[in-house]
Amino acid sequence: MNSQYNMLSQEALAKIDREVAKYPADQKQSAVMAALVIAQDEKGWLSQEAIAAVAGYLGMAPIAAYEVASFYNMYDLHPVGKYKLTVCTNLPCALSGGVHAADYVKEKLGIDFDETTPDGKFTLKEGECMGACGDAPVMLVNNKRMCGFMFPEEIDKLLAECK
Amino acid sequence: MALIDTINPLLTTGWSRGDAGWRLKDYEARGGYVQLKRVLASKMTQDELIAEVKKSALRGRGGAGFPTGLKWSFMPKAATEKYVVCNSDEGEPGTFKDRDLLRFDPHSTIEGMIIAAYAVGAKLGYNYIHGEIFEIYQRFEEALGEARAAGYLGDRILGSEFSFDLFAHHGWGAYICGEETGLLESIEGKKGQPRYKPPFPANFGLYGKPTTINNTETFAAIPFILGMGGEAYLNLGKANNGGTKLFSVSGHVNRPGNYEVPMGTPFAKLLEMAGGMRGGRKLKAVIPGGSSAPVLPGDVMMECSMDYDSIAKAGSMLGSGAVIVMDETVCMVKALERLSYFYFEESCGQCTPCREGSGWLYRVVHRIEHGQGRTEDLDLLDRVTDNMMGKTICALADAAAFPVRSFIKHFRSEFEYHIENKKCLVNPDVQRAGSGFFRASSTAGAA
Numbered sequence: 001m002n003s004q005y006n007m008l009s010q011e012a013l014a015k016i017d018r019e020v021a022k023y024p025a026d027q028k029q030s031a032v033m034a035a036l037v038i039a040q041d042e043k044g045w046l047s048q049e050a051i052a053a054v055a056g057y058l059g060m061a062p063i064a065a066y067e068v069a070s071f072y073n074m075y076d077l078h079p080v081g082k083y084k085l086t087v088c089t090n091l092p093c094a095l096s097g098g099v100h101a102a103d104y105v106k107e108k109l110g111i112d113f114d115e116t117t118p119d120g121k122f123t124l125k126e127g128e129c130m131g132a133c134g135d136a137p138v139m140l141v142n143n144k145r146m147c148g149f150m151f152p153e154e155i156d157k158l159l160a161e162c163k
Numbered sequence: 164m165a166l167i168d169t170i171n172p173l174l175t176t177g178w179s180r181g182d183a184g185w186r187l188k189d190y191e192a193r194g195g196y197v198q199l200k201r202v203l204a205s206k207m208t209q210d211e212l213i214a215e216v217k218k219s220a221l222r223g224r225g226g227a228g229f230p231t232g233l234k235w236s237f238m239p240k241a242a243t244e245k246y247v248v249c250n251s252d253e254g255e256p257g258t259f260k261d262r263d264l265l266r267f268d269p270h271s272t273i274e275g276m277i278i279a280a281y282a283v284g285a286k287l288g289y290n291y292i293h294g295e296i297f298e299i300y301q302r303f304e305e306a307l308g309e310a311r312a313a314g315y316l317g318d319r320i321l322g323s324e325f326s327f328d329l330f331a332h333h334g335w336g337a338y339i340c341g342e343e344t345g346l347l348e349s350i351e352g353k354k355g356q357p358r359y360k361p362p363f364p365a366n367f368g369l370y371g372k373p374t375t376i377n378n379t380e381t382f383a384a385i386p387f388i389l390g391m392g393g394e395a396y397l398n399l400g401k402a403n404n405g406g407t408k409l410f411s412v413s414g415h416v417n418r419p420g421n422y423e424v425p426m427g428t429p430f431a432k433l434l435e436m437a438g439g440m441r442g443g444r445k446l447k448a449v450i451p452g453g454s455s456a457p458v459l460p461g462d463v464m465m466e467c468s469m470d471y472d473s474i475a476k477a478g479s480m481l482g483s484g485a486v487i488v489m490d491e492t493v494c495m496v497k498a499l500e501r502l503s504y505f506y507f508e509e510s511c512g513q514c515t516p517c518r519e520g521s522g523w524l525y526r527v528v529h530r531i532e533h534g535q536g537r538t539e540d541l542d543l544l545d546r547v548t549d550n551m552m553g554k555t556i557c558a559l560a561d562a563a564a565f566p567v568r569s570f571i572k573h574f575r576s577e578f579e580y581h582i583e584n585k586k587c588l589v590n591p592d593v594q595r596a597g598s599g600f601f602r603a604s605s606t607a608g609a610a
Contacts, residue, residue, distance in 0.1 A: 022289075022330035022331075022332070023330075024287070024370065027351070027352075027370060029351065029352035029353075030332070030350055030351055030352045031352065032352040033332070033333065033334070033335055033349065033352065034332075034333065036335075037333075037335060058352075060352070064352075064353075067353070067354050068352065068353065068354060071337060071354040071355065071511075072294070072334070072335040072336045072337045072355075073335070073336030073337065074294055074295075074335045074336035075335060075336075089501070090256045090454075090501060090502075090505055091256055091257075091454060091487065091498055091501045091502055091505075092256050092257045092413040092414055092454075092485075092487050094498075094501055094598065095413070095414040095415055095487070095488075095489060095493070095597070095598065096413070096414065096415075096419065096598060096599060096600075097598040097599055097600030098598075099598070100595070100598050100600035100601065101600060104600075127295075128254070128256075128336075128338060128505055128508060128509065129254050129255065129256040129257075129258075129338070129454075129505070130254075130293075130295035130296070131253040131254055131258060131259050131261070131262050131293050131295060131296055132259050132262060132295075132296070133256065133257055133258070133259050133411065133413035133419070133485070133487075134259050134411060134412070134413055134419040134420045134421065135259075135419075136413065136419070137600065140295060143294075143295075143297065144297040144298065145297075145298070146295065146296065146297075146298060151600060152600075152601070
């Protein structure tokens with residue numbers, strides 16, 4: 001195997017293979033979104049090298065993979081804290097406290113949106129609609145875990161859980 | 164949360180057990196996959212199947228309301244490589260029905276997609292699931308595994324001549340992929356920028372091949388339509404607006420959540436089901452069909468019934484059925500500012516009127532909200548929306564313009580007050596109390 005993929009583990013490559021298998025044999029590029037998530041999960045964020053490794057593995061030009069990585073909001077093109085918290089502040093959430101929940105987290109962590117705590121533990125992001133407005137206020141932990149009804153007590157509990 | 168209330172459960176039949184009732188055995192126990200078996204065993208023709216769906220007057224549940232049977236009939240018969248795609252990229256602010264459908268009853272969508280594939284002659288399908296609901300994507304993959312193991316997916320399904328396989332594809336944070344051709348680009352592993360239409364997906368879809376793309380709720384309705392018959396389904400609703408519909412009720416109600424009601428149910432009834440107004444406050448405004456639909460004043464909304472035609476007559480759209488309820492604690496300028504920011508943030512950038520216009524709308528509404536509005540700003544907003552609507556490849560520009568025009572149309576005096584007095588008409592303390600966030604806190608006593 002070409003050395004450029006070395007930065008991704010065998011386990012990650014096996015996961016990417018499972019994604020590739022979903023699509024017609026001549027459409028490997030279809031797996032790029034999932035593959036970038038797999039790389040991001042493994043590396044913590046997507047460096048140019050990680051994006052290029054995914055592109056090479058799928059037989060795409062690096063710029064084509066970078067276009068995807070930079071188009072979709074949940075790819076992290078810069079390092080983030082151990083826990084990335086994304087708070088939805090869109091209107092339906094805001095009507096039920098989304099903005100206040102974000103303010104509460106900001107105060108607790110002492111950071112604003114797009115900032116990381118000095119200990120590298122938390123990064124805070126402002127999110128757009130996550131499709132769970134009935135559970136407002138809603139936040140995502142590390143992109144994949146959704147938490148609903150996040151009032152002060154629940155936020156305190158979540159922050160305490162993040163070791 | 165599972166279903167709270169319903170008038171006539173159909174799509175939500177399987178929701179009563181919440182997270183405990185989604186597995187294949189549960190779905191089969193409530194009659195699941197019976198319709199697929201019947202279609203295959205009776206060797207129903209594609210035309211018969213499509214005719215039954217047409218009879219039901221099922222209209223696309225994703226927002227456009229296009230007749231589903233008609234859409235299926237556009238698929239060229241002669242083509243050999245065809246696809247069926249489900250749009251579960253639910254990111255329209257206010258909409259959260261597809262998430263619950265896939266969470267509590269993923270197999271009804273799977274069965275609906277298999278039957279649709281049979282009707283249009285597709286061998287392969289994808290369900291594109293909103294990236295933010297990754298846990299639901301994982302559950303859907305599990306459900307697909309169950310269906311495959313049971314012989315409902317794969318080669319020669321249940322011993323018939325018909326083969327079809329289905330996979331899940333996830334998004335990763337781009338509202339624009341809810342637009343069907345942007346979604347297809349995204350499955351192809353590209354930026355989700357919408358395509359020029361025509362050609363429509365029925366002729367040039369995924370990988371350039373004929374593709375039928377429907378919303379999750381549309382597919383999920385198919386087994387129920389076949390079970391009760393197209394005509395009976397139609398009669399649940401009203402003419403031209405067949406069946407039941409899921410409404411996602413959010414905002415200032417006591418019980419936000421999904422409600423399944425027959426098409427044509429009065430809005431007042433839906434509001435009552437959602438527990439009425441939070442804190443007994445007065446209804447100010449409603450966005451009846453997701454954030455892209457024009458806002459309606461509360462008193463106009465109270466006269467409407469929940470179907471495509473009634474809402475259209477009142478000057479808005481039923482859209483995806485996302486009902487955003489706002490009470491008197493809302494500053495309409497601030498509400499619009501947040502929506503305008505959303506469209507600015509989510510414009511994919513390929514069409515100049517949308518890329519630039521959405522930024523103009525946001526910046527001008529922002530300055531009005533922040534006490535820097537100018538007398539001519541309302542006319543300026545009007546002109547910018549004029550230059551956006553109908554001038555772009557997809558409808559995102561229109562979706563950005565509709566809220567601006569309708570908020571100003573119905574609540575003009577609030578915007579004028581803001582410009583003149585450089586502050587909100589609604590007292591900031593009242594606005595703060597409205598969200599209910601501090602209710603749960605031990606330090607705040609506000610109701």
